[in-house]
Amino acid sequence: MNILGIETSCDETAASVVKNGTEILSNVVATSAEMHVKTGGIIPEQAARQQVRSIIPVIEEALIKAFGSPITNYQSLITKIDAIAVTIGPGLIGSLLVGVETAKTLSFVWKKPIVPVNHLVGHIYANWLVTDKRQPTTNLPKFPALVLVVSGGHTDLVLMKNHGIFEWLGGTRDDAAGESFDKTARLLGLPYPGGPSISAESEKYFNQQLTVDNLQLKLFPRPLIHEKNFDWSFSGLKTAVLRELTNQPINKTSIPKFAAEIQEAIIDCLVEKSIRAMKTYKPKSFLLGGGVAANKRLREKFLKRIKSEKLQVFHVAAPGNLCTDNAAYIASAAFFNFKPVNWKKIFANPQFTIMG
Ligand code: KG4
Numbered sequence: 001m002n003i004l005g006i007e008t009s010c011d012e013t014a015a016s017v018v019k020n021g022t023e024i025l026s027n028v029v030a031t032s033a034e035m036h037v038k039t040g041g042i043i044p045e046q047a048a049r050q051q052v053r054s055i056i057p058v059i060e061e062a063l064i065k066a067f068g069s070p071i072t073n074y075q076s077l078i079t080k081i082d083a084i085a086v087t088i089g090p091g092l093i094g095s096l097l098v099g100v101e102t103a104k105t106l107s108f109v110w111k112k113p114i115v116p117v118n119h120l121v122g123h124i125y126a127n128w129l130v131t132d133k134r135q136p137t138t139n140l141p142k143f144p145a146l147v148l149v150v151s152g153g154h155t156d157l158v159l160m161k162n163h164g165i166f167e168w169l170g171g172t173r174d175d176a177a178g179e180s181f182d183k184t185a186r187l188l189g190l191p192y193p194g195g196p197s198i199s200a201e202s203e204k205y206f207n208q209q210l211t212v213d214n215l216q217l218k219l220f221p222r223p224l225i226h227e228k229n230f231d232w233s234f235s236g237l238k239t240a241v242l243r244e245l246t247n248q249p250i251n252k253t254s255i256p257k258f259a260a261e262i263q264e265a266i267i268d269c270l271v272e273k274s275i276r277a278m279k280t281y282k283p284k285s286f287l288l289g290g291g292v293a294a295n296k297r298l299r300e301k302f303l304k305r306i307k308s309e310k311l312q313v314f315h316v317a318a319p320g321n322l323c324t325d326n327a328a329y330i331a332s333a334a335f336f337n338f339k340p341v342n343w344k345k346i347f348a349n350p351q352f353t354i355m356g
């Protein structure tokens with residue numbers, strides 16, 4: 001079954017065709033992130049306007065790349081699509097509406113079933129997409145799976161008992177992990193989006209060290225880290241960074257160390273609580289989802305802890321470009337949770353949580 005996924009929840013306009021939930025036939029992403037560098041963050045109205053400009057060309061490109069037909073043969077492209085999947089939330093309402101209304105229109109005109117997808121649930125399915133390193137049926141995640149979803153606006157730890165069956169274990173009480181990267185990067189004068197900027201600066205610092213194994217990066221606090229729950233609190237990090245910046249103004253040479261300190265503080269909290277949950281719930285798989293999951297240091301630290309604690313858990317992280325927003329995981333989520341809805345009953349919902 002070929003599903004056309006459409007994702008427009010934030011500043012990416014994405015369309016993808018995925019076969020049987022795992023095989024990516026095409027994956028096209030247009031981003032307006034560069035536009036937001038000037039303002040240091042997203043202006044929702046501008047992101048939505050850019051979505052309107054990009055949506056049709058992006059969908060066309062995804063269809064052409066998937067089936068290799070010229071655009072003149074549109075009808076033959078459409079017959080190869082079995083269903084449409086679309087992100088309905090959470091996200092920015094203006095951006096969401098562009099994808100949702102386009103998908104509904106296509107569903108009506110092309111007479112294809114349409115499946116609404118929760119963006120946060122979608123992120124998890126990056127782990128079902130087949131890549132060079134993973135063959136279709138052998139290495140896919142097994143249930144129950146512990147899932148950490150870390151995006152720009154959300155941080156949730158859930159136990160996934162099967163497709164569509166979740167138990168929420170914990171989450172952030174204030175800022176999301178990605179938000180924390182974005183806001184502290186801004187304080188350091190680094191460009192939007194902050195996660196990749198902080199990660200790149202940290203890499204510079206690590207490259208200057210002989211070994212990164214026993215580095216003492218303890219400048220910033222790790223709130224709630226010893227509490228026996230699965231919650232986080234990241235909002236205090238901004239204040240701590242601001243206070244430190246007034247004590248010791250930064251310059252080009254001190255930014256890499258500062259960035260590494262910030263990154264380590266966020267990652268330590270995420271790793272500690274997730275490892276605690278792995279020990280408590282003994283899941284068969286541990287999955288990462290969301291843009292922050294693209295972070296190299298986070299992935300390394302997880303692998304190391306899983307190994308050193310001898311945890312019997314299947315863990316493979318999706319490639320970075322599948323962790324950040326794209327439509328391939330939306331199509332995959334729709335395949336594994338195939339519940340088409342009449343297009344008239346599909347609405348954008350910016351307030352969705354991972355539990356619906
Ligand atoms: O999932 P995503 O692409 O969009 C949302 O659904 O929010 O996540 C975006 C977030 C941003 O906060 C961005 O700074 C962060 O993911 N991010 C990263 C990295 N790449 C993206 N954070 C840390 N390290 C990265 N390499």
Ligand code: ZN
Pocket residue numbers: 119123151152290291324325
């Ligand atoms: Zn996302």
